[in-house]
Amino acid sequence: MGYEVDGLVDNAGEKFLLEIKTTVLASDVYTGVGQLHLYDQPIPGVKGARKILLLPGTLGEEIKAAVSSTGIVVLAYDMRYHNDRLMITFPEETRLFSGSCHRQRTWRRNESSLPARFLVARLSA
Structure with a gap:
């Protein structure tokens, strides 16, 4: 059918459907x-x-509340370059939601676009 999710995580019987965007x-x-x-x-x-x-930054409170009112949890990640490497980090709110500890991974600037599935794996690990 041509439809594909960014992530579907099953954590002890509770399913999480993730849609990951690269801008806000x-x-x-x-x-x-x-x-x-x-x-x-x-x-x-x-x-x-x-x-x-899952968004690379935060939304304004009004739009975040509107999205949340539809039953969607809005979480953030942060992307930035440091020494020619793309750094991905998760703010405390996202780490607390996922129950994970600090997660970080780097890519060289010339590597392919941000691998969304990696974010899912790290968020749910």
Whole structure:
């Protein structure tokens, strides 16, 4: 069908459906919200999963509240370059939600685009 989720994590029977975006532009937020709500229908195994929108930064409180009111948890990660390496870190709120300790991974600037599946694996590890 051409639909693919960024991440589906099963943690002791509780499912989490993750949509990972690489900007906090309004278009990415709207797309992520729509994807999370529509995936229940065409993709087997995601119905009933807790929906998480993972963004590279924070949203304004008003839009975050609006997204949250639709049943989606909004979490953040941080991307920045340091010594020609892409650093990915998760703020405390995201780490507390996922129950994980500090997670970090680096990529060289010339490597391919941000591997979203890595973020899922690290967030859920």
